[in-house]
Amino acid sequence: MAVESGPRAVKAADTTGVRGRGPRPGKNPGRLRRALSTHWYAWAMVAPVVVVIGVIVGYPLARGVFLSTTNANEANVERTIGVNHIPATYESVGLDNYKAILDDGVFWDRLTWTVIWTVSCVALSFAIGLVLANMLNRRLKGRSFYRMALILPWAVPAFVSVFTWRLLFNEKNGVLNKVLEGGGIDAVPWLNDPTWAKFSVIAVNVWLGVPFMLVAMLGGLQSIPGELYEAAEMDGASAWQRFRHVTLPGLRSVATTVILISAIWTFNMFPVIFLLTRGGPGDATEILVTYAYRLSFVVSPRDFAGSAAWGVLILLLLSLFAVVYRRALRKQGEVW
Amino acid sequence: MTTMPSKKVRGRGERGPLASVALHTTLLIASLIAVLPPLWLLVTSFKPQSEAFSTALVKDFTFGNYDHVLNDTKFLDWVVNSLFVVGLTTVIGVFISATTGYAVSRFKFPGMRPLMWLLLITQMFPVAVLIVPLYNLLASMELLNQPMGLVLTYLTIAVPFSAWMMKGYFDTIPVEIDEAGRVDGLNPFGTFWRLIMPLAKPGLAVTAFYSFITGWAEVAYASAFMTGEENLTLAGGLQTFVNQYTSDWGSLTAAAVIVAVPAAVIFGFVQRHLVSGLTAGATKS
Numbered sequence: 014m015a016v017e018s019g020p021r022a023v024k025a026a027d028t029t030g031v032r033g034r035g036p037r038p039g040k041n042p043g044r045l046r047r048a049l050s051t052h053w054y055a056w057a058m059v060a061p062v063v064v065v066i067g068v069i070v071g072y073p074l075a076r077g078v079f080l081s082t083t084n085a086n087e088a089n090v091e092r093t094i095g096v097n098h099i100p101a102t103y104e105s106v107g108l109d110n111y112k113a114i115l116d117d118g119v120f121w122d123r124l125t126w127t128v129i130w131t132v133s134c135v136a137l138s139f140a141i142g143l144v145l146a147n148m149l150n151r152r153l154k155g156r157s158f159y160r161m162a163l164i165l166p167w168a169v170p171a172f173v174s175v176f177t178w179r180l181l182f183n184e185k186n187g188v189l190n191k192v193l194e195g196g197g198i199d200a201v202p203w204l205n206d207p208t209w210a211k212f213s214v215i216a217v218n219v220w221l222g223v224p225f226m227l228v229a230m231l232g233g234l235q236s237i238p239g240e241l242y243e244a245a246e247m248d249g250a251s252a253w254q255r256f257r258h259v260t261l262p263g264l265r266s267v268a269t270t271v272i273l274i275s276a277i278w279t280f281n282m283f284p285v286i287f288l289l290t291r292g293g294p295g296d297a298t299e300i301l302v303t304y305a306y307r308l309s310f311v312v313s314p315r316d317f318a319g320s321a322a323w324g325v326l327i328l329l330l331l332s333l334f335a336v337v338y339r340r341a342l343r344k345q346g347e348v349w
Numbered sequence: 350m351t352t353m354p355s356k357k358v359r360g361r362g363e364r365g366p367l368a369s370v371a372l373h374t375t376l377l378i379a380s381l382i383a384v385l386p387p388l389w390l391l392v393t394s395f396k397p398q399s400e401a402f403s404t405a406l407v408k409d410f411t412f413g414n415y416d417h418v419l420n421d422t423k424f425l426d427w428v429v430n431s432l433f434v435v436g437l438t439t440v441i442g443v444f445i446s447a448t449t450g451y452a453v454s455r456f457k458f459p460g461m462r463p464l465m466w467l468l469l470i471t472q473m474f475p476v477a478v479l480i481v482p483l484y485n486l487l488a489s490m491e492l493l494n495q496p497m498g499l500v501l502t503y504l505t506i507a508v509p510f511s512a513w514m515m516k517g518y519f520d521t522i523p524v525e526i527d528e529a530g531r532v533d534g535l536n537p538f539g540t541f542w543r544l545i546m547p548l549a550k551p552g553l554a555v556t557a558f559y560s561f562i563t564g565w566a567e568v569a570y571a572s573a574f575m576t577g578e579e580n581l582t583l584a585g586g587l588q589t590f591v592n593q594y595t596s597d598w599g600s601l602t603a604a605a606v607i608v609a610v611p612a613a614v615i616f617g618f619v620q621r622h623l624v625s626g627l628t629a630g631a632t633k634s
Contacts, residue, residue, distance in 0.1 A: 065508065068501075149376070168609075174386060174387070224383075277472065324479070331470075
């Protein structure tokens with residue numbers, strides 16, 4: 014290191030010298046060149062991400078928006094059957110898809126359920142996570158055991174857990190109903206009754222979501238300086254007062270971030286619903302995302318245009334989230 | 350404690366025996382709820398196919414399900430597919446999100462604000478908007494049914510959030526270290542690679558873990574883009590055991606156990622860093 018640093022330092026000094034003495038750029042090309050020489054490494058570092066996102070998100074997004082203004086479906090898109098190439102025959106229908114969706118009750122039903130689903134999942138898993146984190150954040154026998162056990166639902170891949178829950182929820186033979194039977198209670202149609210199915214998907218998602226909340230809250234708790242608690246104790250604050258006036262404010266920034274992230278994840282939570290109930294019974298547990306998927310990959314004929322229009326609407330809703338999220342980040346002192 | 354002067358409040362490190370009991374009971378119940386489903390999965394996987402739903406713990410212990418899954422199904426193909434896709438996603442994802450996170454954390458450059466917005470919005474992109482156009486795009490690039498197609502797709506899911514996480518982590522590393530590196534003659538890449546990356550290991554571990562889990566557990570894209578039994582990844586493959594036509598719970602549970610173990614092991618390695626990585630932004634005092 015020491016040997017290397019000498020010549021390099023000279024070189025570095027050299028380049029800065031050149032930049033400092035460089036020709037005064039009068040017009041744009043010069044400014045561009047100077048920007049390039051100042052920022053090229055920053056740009057080089059972000060380039061791969063920009064390219065990947067541009068190609069794999071940007072293009073499909075533009076195309077999705079375009080499709081949503083057409084009547085494209087399985088029967089009229091460009092396709093190849095055997096050796097025959099059939100060109101696309103769908104045409105533009107303007108905003109008709111959107112009008113149809115917004116006039117139809119289905120969208121509003123799905124939206125209502127999606128909101129209920131998101132709010133209850135996030136609220137429950139946050140509350141449970143916060144309580145458990147507070148319990149774990151103290152001297153306690155078996156602390157690391159509890160921690161490992163409580164994080165386990167996160168360690169197991171979500172789709173595996175969802176299959177496991179299907180096994181437990183099985184109406185005729187599942188363990189849950191066998192246990193209830195033992196207690197003299199009738200079998201509960203966990204996944205086959207619209208109301209119970211809603212309850213079940215929320216329960217499973219909360220089960221999956223608590224560990225993330227727990228871990229994040231634990232981190233937040235540990236970052237609160239001990240001196241604050243000492244000071245509070247000196248002033249004679251009770252345990253509740255310490256929680257209310259030291260812990261909660263201390264957790265504020267972590268909590269905002271975590272709640273927003275988790276709200277977005279839950280809003281988009283595809284696997285839990287798709288694998289647990291396939292949106293059923295009927296479409297009782299279908300959230301916006303799974304419904305849009307159903308339109309383009311499950312129903313026949315596949316309604317690509319309709320699905321894309323749903324997608325765009327979902328995206329608009331999520332942009333609202335983004336604005337809120339950004340405001341929250343800004344409050345934490347992120348400036349950009 | 351009970352004989353203390355009346356006004357004395359119980360301190361942080363102390364609690365009465367009753368509180369202790371309540372604490373342990375609650376934690377124990379919570380742990381049971383957390384552990385039982387995976388445990389039940391494990392137990393079921395050792396039961397013969399016909400007994401999959403019996404409540405008895407272990408009556409006829411058997412490895413039959415595992416034997417069947419490993420030898421008579423395409424399970425190993427799915428594992429290889431998944432490992433390839435997820436491994437590549439993780440390596441590429443961690444690297445490019447680290448460079449991006451570093452650039453965003455350290456430099457002010459034109460285009461930074463749009464980039465941050467881009468990352469923020471991409472994070473919340475619903476599968477539904479992209480899936481059809483992406484399907485067409487991959488089809489035209491002949492990447493449908495190819496692992497590379499999935500890798501590209503997964504990068505878009507994993508990278509935005511990872512980049513945010515890395516930015517948060519880099520923010521906690523004092524800028525003085527960069528300056529010291531600069532003074533010693535390292536260029537920005539050198540500083541990043543030789544000084545900051547080693548310091549950011551916990552953050553990198555968490556990011557890697559996040560990418561891994563994202564790919565390992567992704568269902569929607571994998572179900573839509575991969576067809577033909579030998580091309581499926583695990584998430585898609587497992588669905589073939591239990592669907593509207595068959596319900597082979599024995600094979601499903603055995604396969605699920607085999608899938609869950611590597612994920613849990615990696616999780617074990619990473620979880621030490623998990624707390625510090627995830628909440629990096631907030632742990633800075």
